[in-house]
Amino acid sequence: MKQYVMAIDQGTTSSRAIVFDRNGNIVSSSQKEHEQIFPRAGWVEHDPVEIWDNVREVIGSALSKSNLTSHDIATVGITNQRETAVVWDRTTGRPVYNAIVWQDTRTQDIVDELARYGGVDRFKKQVGLPLATYFSGTKIKWILDNVEGARTKADAGDLIFGTTDSWVVWNLTGGSADDGIHVTDVTNASRTLFMDLETLQWDNNILEDFGVPRSMMPEIRSSSEVYGAVHHSQLLRGVPVAGILGDQQAATFGQAAFGKGEAKNTYGTGCFLIFNTGEEIVHSSNGLLTTLAYKLGDEKPHYALEGSIAVTGSLIQWLRDNLGLIDSAPEVEALAASVPDNGGAYFVPAFSGLFAPYWRPDARGALVGLTRFVTRAHIARAALEATAFQTREVLEAVNADSGVSLTELKVDGGMVANDALMQFQADILGVAVVRPRIVETTALGAAYAAGLAIGFWKDLGELTANWGEDKRWAPQMDDAERFRQLRLWKKAVTKSMDWIDEDVK
DSSP states (O other), X not given: OOOEEEEEEEOSSEEEEEEEOTTSOEEEEEEEEOOOBOXXXXXXXXXXXXXXXXXXXXXXXXXXXXXOOGGGEEEEEEEEOSSOBEEEETTTOOBSSOEEOTTOOTTHHHHHHHHTTTOTTTTHHHHSOOSOTTSHHHHHHHHHHHSTTHHHHHHTTOEEEEOHHHHHHHHHTTGGGTTOOOXXXXXXXXXXXXXXXXXXSBOHHHHHHHXXXXXXXXXXXXXXXXXXXXXXXXXXXXXXXXEEEEHHHHHHHHTTOOSXXXXXXXXXXXXXXXXXXXXXXXXXSSSOEEEEEEOBTTSOOEEEEEEEESOSHHHHHHHHHTSOSOSSTTHHHHHHHTSSSOTTOEEEOOBTBBOTTTOBTTOOOEEESOOTTOOHHHHHHHHHHHHHHHHHHHHHHHHHHHSOOOSEEEXXXXXXXXXXXXXXXXXHHTSEEEEESOOOHHHHHHHHHHHHHHTSSOOHHHHHHHOXXXXXXXXXXXXXXXXXXXXHHHHHHHHHSSOOBTTBO
């Protein structure tokens, strides 16, 4: 019997392949970064061909590191950066334009035009999302409107769209050479602005309002079922592709947060808190998104509230790559810990506007409270603290919408290795922060979804039994200091707003 499951994690900054055993332990892994392309201020792109090349490379590397072949892999699951949009020719397999990344803000004019009739909440009842540059729908429209010949080809049925899960699955299963499978799952579909939350199908009226042909859209499937097999030309030849989850939903699944009222927070390029609302669709009154948590085969879907923060880990990359403040991301912890506090500096990283709970596209990054006393160490600390402050605001919104105050927060993602950040997070939340034994929960969730589909794991109970606590941080900050810092943070946030106007883009 095959003893392993592979997850392909196609993320914002890199692609990874991780092999897991039945206990959810990592057997081997491989990772490769891809280029972040910034053609103009506010524009963020990736090369889809580079992404696919990297995916193939990390699959091979993960297999070779553990001396495995396709015969050892029971199934493969996919998880991905969600709203990033790829449009490609279904005959040649070539993208017509770079992937437009979820952080990209170029489509604000499209948002404004669509919001003229009904405001930014025009489609929120059907799709759970406000009109925003964040989601895939406006990105598809931009490509059709701005890439020469794209709309004509789309209207003729020659172009197809997908988030990067669809792009990877299509290529894995044969691509244009063998009529690759063009699918997505409900979690990714729920991030496009086009999927009806109740029917779990594309809304034809909204597609028409955007001018996007229905023929471009992938088939919407559950998060856990066999979609097809890997093409014979690939290293994983014949292995069933049986799980797809958007990265944040995959992390929720990997954290075994299957039940109503359970939540997790993932610290990656951005930061994303998901609160499981069970089989109930809950519409937020406090700036959160209503989204799909998961759907297993023919079972009823589970929904969630989500607080999305655009810039957290990518702020540390910015300190490294744009300012040269550090040489490598891990250095930020020691630098920040070399000072006892932020020296009065607060960093609001609104590089793509403010996401939850504000949804202010007119905001831009602000570093405030500077004096001659502030050093690079204080700025590093302020950058880390920004992640914790933003999470606090999202958690406040979750508590208000759900009517339930969370007593602890499960955390995962690359930044949770930073003990100082996790302690400050507990301090500023006023509740315990809990890190699991296996922190690669995004990839693990995709592996779980695929494994469930083929019976590799029996049920959710078996997955829950795999979860184990690694470390817990209890709050140590007194209430007066917590509220003082929150007051100053919220004051700093107001300084980032109203920056974009007709003269400033």
